[in-house]
Amino acid sequence: MRKRSKAILAVLLVATMVLPMMACGKKSTTDTGSDKTAEPTVTSGAESDTEDTGAEATAAPTQAGTEDPFASYPAFDMGGRTIKIAMFYDMYYDSTDTVPEDNPNVTNVELAQKLIDNVRRVEEKYNVKIEYVNPGSDALVDSLNTSVVAGTPDYDVYLTQLSFALPLAVNGYFENLSDISKDYEDINNNRNIITPFEIAGTNSFFSKSGKNVAATYMVYNADTLKQLGLEDPNELYAKGEWTWEKFEELAKASNQDTDNNGVTDIYGYGGDLSLTLLEFLASNNAILVKEDGTEGLTDPKTVEVFQFLSKLYNDDKAGRPLTDDWNDNIYAWTQNKCVFAPTPMYIIQGEEINFNYRIVPWPKGPSGDGTKAGQSFNDYFVIPKGIKDADKVYQIIEEFFGGWYGNDLEARDVDMIELAESCFLDENDVDTAFKIGEMGNGDLWSVVDKNYIVNSIFSSVCVKKDMTPAQAVAANKQLFQDEIDKLLK
Template sequence: MRRKTVGNKVVSVLLAGALAASLAACGGNTANTGADAGNNAADAGTKEDTKSAETETAADTEESSDAAVADSGYEAKDLGGRTIKIGLWWDEYWDSNYQSLDDIEAAGGSWTNEETMQMKLDAVRAVEEKWNCKIEWVNLGWDGIIDSINTSVTAGTPDCDIYLTDLQFGISPVANGYVQKISDYAPADSDILTDGTVFTKQNLLGNDDYLFHESTTIPSGAMYMTYNAAMIDSLGLEAPESLAEKGEWTWDKFAEYAKACTQDTDGDGNMDVYGYGSAWTLTVQGFCASNNATIADSSTEGLSDPKTVEAFNFIDQLYNVDKSARPYQDDWNNDLLAFSSGKVAFAFAQPWILIQEIDNHDFDMRICPAPVGPSGDGSMTPAMITNNYMIPVGVEDATSVYCVFEEMMNWYHDDISYRDDPEWFESGFVDEDQVTLANKLGALANNDLWNSIDSEGAVSKVFYGDVVNGDSTVSQAIESNKQILQDEIDTLKIQ
């Protein structure tokens, strides 16, 4: 039986210092670079100089660990010293291999908050003692974790009890029956089946019974329209946020702004600053969401949906008719980071990008709601980037595995103020009003998965065929590729 508890918050010394680093998920889909950066920032960053800070005494640490054991939520089962392995593609430094912060530092690990790192170690100690088990984070590397899933999991003998997956390689094992259902192993009163303080289920094309991720109140994986405030001010244009509040920030108004911002600043006869420019995946995600369009969030492809067609037609207008979008460079970083070098006025970007680039420009970079399309209503923003856990078929006693994992991951004992430290996220925005807007827009994220499942490139063929190569119209490109996407969705049918 799980007992819901709220741990007592001890006096803490918050270690200041903004973390400006991105987590690069190396692999086939560059669009997911930086995935879950906010969730992992506390453990991925550089340790501040904390030697002069007051730390807990040995007695305090022992008392904290004892309290953790007492507060744990499930009736324990003796696991006989079993090691529960969690596979991922980076190093984590809080498991049975590390007894102290000194151990972590000696191994090359770091932290941004000494108190919370100690709390995590205490949670591991509590789980070890209560369940008679060990915990091990296993860094398999990007290619290695994919290989482990494709070989050991499909053979029914998983290398790890739990895997953290990017959706690029997390959906296929679900669709092919290699992942256990959450409802089969999670206790009825578990966090994931009740209030979701620790874990949130991931919806996959209408089914949410297989993958799950850490819950958070901070939308670190959101995507925003961002703009060069100095450029807008210099042109005497009203701030987009103000227009949005009045219901006047529409595609038509955006098209006017994009034209006004497209300029030949050095007088050589060539445009060198454009109204809009971004990586192509962000462009598609952003404008589709602004028109309430999704391409793959159910069992039926949405590429041919009239709302999606409208979005691609508007993208075509910006690039090929108005010519107010920066010509596509087909160079990921060149397109993605054009906003920070002042080459474009508007772009779509995620928090990690804003934070990474904060020292690479000398103007205020602000966010605003995306302009609303003719079929949109402002209620939808692009999908969140999340990594998700799964327990494969072949893992014995998945119920105990889940319970141990939940208790360990609830190292903050339901006091989410420890977990959701907003400092990293907020550092990407210029003032409190912008932070408020970022949280508001982040809460509107949709569940469109096309960028994770479209391995055949149906969506990119539409974008390249029309926008880049100009060898087909939007309608022709969509008609030629919609069945390709539908076939991919069909192969991922989840029971």
């Protein structure tokens, strides 16, 4: 199933997902003039002659089954205004583009033309221009913290990371989507175009709808398990038997000393620490940042996670020792240094792997229910308070984002489906990837924990071994609460 070029896959991933910053610890903070990214990839309607009368529209609240999904969206005159969308990378296509080749890296001319045609249609319907603006990451954040806070936003819409925007959202600097959206709009119905993201009591963030590949999967070497005569995790999952206990059993049995020198060469489990913590916490239903803004470090569910990891790494010796080299940790499974590992999709698509690998949802912890995965946060759009006619801007954005595919969700999702098909060897893993992408638990801890407090707890328990799990979480309780307060208050 791996059939698409790495270059194209990389472009799609950049356009549609935010890789967990906690996992790689790096993200460019300045724009380097990189090529724009094509619009149709997702995450993640049509014209009217009605003139704007200032009255609330009362169109039917559903689009399902209609040939024109935007027939219920009334036209209005924006007086030639340019709606500016600030992003930290370049994006095609907008009102400044006229032909597919305006994107020097265009690969699908037919699709590019659909995007351009939709731009022209939206321009005509609303007498408006739409422009993507890339001021660079630093300048975009500065604009949020200065112009938005001052009530005079530089841009009409911002695409930004949650860590930068959440404090502003909590303090009311962005429009509440419930206040500016209409009953007939997609966000209040099918959500085929826009998906809102409610977090920390806010309802300001939204993203393009579509198949979600921003997730961390448990990957395993299926060849090794078969050679060792061990049970297949996906079969265990199908029977409802995929638990921490069963995972531990397989991980221990997968340890191998291939040259008989008394040193383990292949470990049962290995990989990036932050991703390991993200997923084992979620699989035990442990929430570190509770809805009321208090810490969950000292919750018994959290303590259970560190007790289990201590057993896996210290007692069972089934956890591959972590190194200071992030690449060595995250790519260890691709080099057959461990059998089980956490991995995001971009690691899979970026490597030539010479064995049969599979993915499976994370095993269920003793306090888990098997329905949750770690939250990988997308970049989100926000509309700042202070812009004129925010409700009209939002309506135009919906039609601008979704007008090229209308009700054809297969067209919307084709790139994400092809991306997943190109990354996995078993077609069942494509569905598994999308399933895990929808299981995020919404826990903000990976955004809050800028000082890697949770990682340090692991270090105390599993590396230094100078504290018990209960002692380590208690020692860091107030530090973690302080980090929560910085972000949410």
